[in-house]
Amino acid sequence: MRRLSKIFAVCAVTLLILVVTGAYDAISEKLHFYAAVARLYSQAPDSKIAMPLQDVSKKVIADTWHAPRGVGRLHEGQDIFAPRGTPILSATNGFVYNIVENNLGGQTVSVIGSGGRVYYYAHLDSYAPGLQVGDRVSTRTVLGFVGTTGNAQGTPPHLHFGVYTSNGAINPLPLLTDRSAPVLTRNKPKENKSTRTIVSRKT
Numbered sequence: 001m002r003r004l005s006k007i008f009a010v011c012a013v014t015l016l017i018l019v020v021t022g023a024y025d026a027i028s029e030k031l032h033f034y035a036a037v038a039r040l041y042s043q044a045p046d047s048k049i050a051m052p053l054q055d056v057s058k059k060v061i062a063d064t065w066h067a068p069r070g071v072g073r074l075h076e077g078q079d080i081f082a083p084r085g086t087p088i089l090s091a092t093n094g095f096v097y098n099i100v101e102n103n104l105g106g107q108t109v110s111v112i113g114s115g116g117r118v119y120y121y122a123h124l125d126s127y128a129p130g131l132q133v134g135d136r137v138s139t140r141t142v143l144g145f146v147g148t149t150g151n152a153q154g155t156p157p158h159l160h161f162g163v164y165t166s167n168g169a170i171n172p173l174p175l176l177t178d179r180s181a182p183v184l185t186r187n188k189p190k191e192n193k194s195t196r197t198i199v200s201r202k203t
């Protein structure tokens with residue numbers, strides 16, 4: 001009995017220390033993240049995902065899935081070309097899984113979505129300010145901006161977009177769907193004007 005109360009006291013003191021130092025908040029935040037990710041694994045993967053760049057239409061993407069890339073390497077994704085600095089929106093709901101710089105991808109963000117699928121965004125010019133691992137994202141969340149980091153240096157700016165299942169990469173192209181223009185911009189003449197400006201700048 002005395003031993004039990006001793007264990008209880010140790011637990012209570014440990015908990016108190018965690019709460020006082022703020023570590024409890026960090027730990028519970030982590031646990032929430034892990035629980036949410038575990039929940040994602042129990043869901044079916046998204047059969048349709050949103051185009052990561054607002055104004056790019058699926059039909060302009062040249063299918064480069066599994067195109068040879070150097071010796072013994074195949075292109076495990078799609079390249080979506082757009083002016084440097086174009087905002088990259090998450091293609092899915094989910095959580096930021098990884099923010100890391102590597103030789104091929106340059107500055108990259110990975111998001112984990114339903115079914116535990118990981119969506120990989122690479123060659124970012126910069127990250128969305130304040131973006132952190134564990135952040136909940138929706139298809140309206142900006143992850144970063146189009147650039148040429150990693151092995152895209154010297155190429156026209158583009159987003160490399162990859163989709164990874166537990167069995168490896170799959171072709172993102174059949175999953176992608178164009179984003180429809182927001183309803184508000186369609187109805188307001190003022191907003192239409194700005195849309196026109198963007199279009200004319202592009203041509």
Ligand SMILES: [Zn+2]
Nearest residue numbers: 077078079160
């Ligand atoms: Zn690529």
